[in-house]
Amino acid sequence: MQCQPATVRGGDSGHNGQTEAGGARTRISLKDTGVQALQECLPTHLFDLCLATSLRPATRMVFTDAQLNPKFMKPIPPVDPGIGGFGINRLTLREILLADLGPRVHFGKKLTHYEPAGDGRVIAWFADGTSAVADLLVGADGTGSTVRAQLVPDAVIDEVAWAIYGRTPITEETLSWLPDLLADTFNLVIGEGDATFSVATCRTHESPTAAAHRLAPGLSITDIPDYLQWIVPLLDEQLRAAEPAALHRLATDTVATMHPAVRRVLDQADIEATFAVRITSARRVALWADPTVTLLGERLAVERDVLRGLP
Numbered sequence: 001m002q003c004q005p006a007t008v009r010g011g012d013s014g015h016n017g018q019t020e021a022g023g024a025r026t027r028i029s030l031k032d033t034g035v036q037a038l039q040e041c042l043p044t045h046l047f048d049l050c051l052a053t054s055l056r057p058a059t060r061m062v063f064t065d066a067q068l069n070p071k072f073m074k075p076i077p078p079v080d081p082g083i084g085g086f087g088i089n090r091l092t093l094r095e096i097l098l099a100d101l102g103p104r105v106h107f108g109k110k111l112t113h114y115e116p117a118g119d120g121r122v123i124a125w126f127a128d129g130t131s132a133v134a135d136l137l138v139g140a141d142g143t144g145s146t147v148r149a150q151l152v153p154d155a156v157i158d159e160v161a162w163a164i165y166g167r168t169p170i171t172e173e174t175l176s177w178l179p180d181l182l183a184d185t186f187n188l189v190i191g192e193g194d195a196t197f198s199v200a201t202c203r204t205h206e207s208p209t210a211a212a213h214r215l216a217p218g219l220s221i222t223d224i225p226d227y228l229q230w231i232v233p234l235l236d237e238q239l240r241a242a243e244p245a246a247l248h249r250l251a252t253d254t255v256a257t258m259h260p261a262v263r264r265v266l267d268q269a270d271i272e273a274t275f276a277v278r279i280t281s282a283r284r285v286a287l288w289a290d291p292t293v294t295l296l297g298e299r300l301a302v303e304r305d306v307l308r309g310l311p
């Protein structure tokens with residue numbers, strides 16, 4: 001794949017993506033196809049920086065009951081971070097992707113619609129009244145895609161479930177009480193009724209600043225302290241738009257009868273970092289005829305793994 005020069009315009013307020021759903025401070029997993037594309041698009045030193053700052057992979061898949069009695073366990077074969085896939089903090093990936101792009105990225109540009117330019121190209125219009133002409137408009141504008149709404153207006157996005165995401169800082173003390181079953185595993189704790197709990201241990205192989213110093217001197221990159229990312233289902237629909245503290249209280253209630261270590265993860269959470277996530281599933285769409293517009297990313301996302309509470 002050869003990457004062509006492109007201009008990126010996004011609705012985000014800035015470099016750190018604070019308006020992105022859930023903020024830019026959660027993680028994301030890339031599978032082999034995504035990693036291959038990343039490798040082909042990035043200069044070698046920036047791809048190596050992705051690998052160095054990737055998250056340590058889970059070593060086991062573990063399902064337990066509410067008291068952490070294992071019901072199912074399977075080792076996950078160890079893999080070095082590489083083309084097979086890896087997890088990475090979103091902010092780190094974002095900062096690496098933005099490196100060297102300079103003025104080709106414009107923030108704070110909300111797309112309202114597009115129209116044919118009349119010469120085989122396309123004009124994108126933004127909420128501030130400005131526009132841009134291009135050979136190809138790539139709509140990478142997420143679940144609520146404005147581009148998709150115009151290009152394939154019949155597309156259907158089903159709401160599947162809601163979940164509460166939260167984070168708990170990892171300190172040396174945390175690792176002394178966190179049970180092995182929950183540390184560095186791909187886990188699901190199954191409680192009563194619909195109550196479940198999952199926690200991902202998010203620790204980078206190398207700190208972003210140390211890795212950048214070694215591989216990309218001069219690149220400004222943010223250190224993200226290690227953390228636990230936990231997920232419980234959002235079982236009260238009245239609270240979908242609630243503040244972090246109310247969501248955290250609901251999550252705490254949901255795990256109230258679970259093992260003390262599960263409750264402790266929530267007790268030590270960074271409450272303000274708690275947020276609600278709507279989980280959606282896109283139905284397949286018919287191919288479209290317009291060669292000047294395409295879609296990329298979430299408009300086809302199916303996140304049923306998250307629905308089952310797996311991080």
Ligand SMILES: Cc1cc2nc3c(=O)[nH]c(=O)nc-3n(C[C@H](O)[C@H](O)[C@H](O)COP(=O)(O)OP(=O)(O)OC[C@H]3O[C@@H](n4cnc5c(N)ncnc54)[C@H](O)[C@@H]3O)c2cc1C
Nearest residue numbers: 010011012022027028029109110111140141142146297298
């Ligand atoms: C909490 C959480 C945890 C997740 N965990 C994982 C995980 O571990 N692994 C995984 O693979 N996936 C995970 N996902 C799913 C993953 O985040 C998405 O699949 C992925 O972000 C989709 O990327 P995207 O570029 O399509 O959309 P997004 O990341 O949503 O990006 C869309 C961008 O378009 C911008 N935008 C929207 N509308 C406009 C407009 N009109 N004009 C201009 N810009 C606009 C937005 O500001 C945003 O920056 C998670 C999702 C969430 C919410």
